[in-house]
Amino acid sequence: MPEFTTSLIPTTGKNVAIVVPDDIVYGFGRGKRVPVTVQVDGEYTFRNSIASMGGQFLIGFNAQTRAETKKDAGDEITVKVELDEEPRTVEIPEPLAVLLSAEPVLLEAWNNLSYSKQRGHVDPINAARGEDTRARRVEKVIRTLRSQ
Incomplete structure (x- = not known):
């Protein structure tokens, strides 16, 4: 090392x-x-x-x-x-995971994102203090995935 x-x-x-x-x-x-x-x-x-x-x-x-x-x-x-040869994976917050699993096209778009792009979407969701903020951030991710 x-x-x-x-x-x-x-x-x-x-x-x-x-x-x-x-x-x-x-x-x-x-x-x-x-x-x-x-x-x-x-x-x-x-x-x-x-x-x-x-x-x-x-x-x-x-x-x-x-x-x-x-x-x-x-x-x-x-x-x-x-x-670091370990796979890099992002734990998807439950509200986002539910929406992704409901739409295979969105899930595929999510899975095609790099680790850093996934983290860039998940970190703000996890950092949200209130549920309303979390919901807005989840919706923003969904809109972004739909526009790809």
């Missing part, structure tokens, strides 16, 4: 990322987008992908990860990365 020390860098807005050395990325032999398991300071592990952005290879370090590690832009961390 490759290990390196780096400082977290600010990207756009409030976003923060880990810069991954080129030799580590190319060492995986998987191109420029590599699914990985990331371990920070030997304590916190999360799944993400290395992506090429602005001439660098980056791993996003989201708000949840920053909160869990108590690390932010400018902080130095020790990183271990390992190729």
Whole structure:
């Protein structure tokens, strides 16, 4: 498992990322987008992908990860990365699952989405505090799938 020390860098807005050395990325032999398991300071592990952005290879370090590690832009961390070959699946919230199962065309459209696209739809549904907000977000996903 490759290990390196780096400082977290600010990207756009409030976003923060880990810069991954080129030799580590190319060492995986998987191109420029590599699914990985990331371990920070030997304590916190999360799944993400290395992506090429602005001439660098980056791993996003989201708000949840920053909160869990108590690390932010400018902080130095020790990183271990390992190729993640486990299937990436998204747990579909029940209200969305019911609607998808009722319409095979929508379910097929959902199944054709990438893991990250599915997560992009599910995370806001799961983050909704109220049922009305959750319902609106589910309907938005259904409208999006119908328009594809």
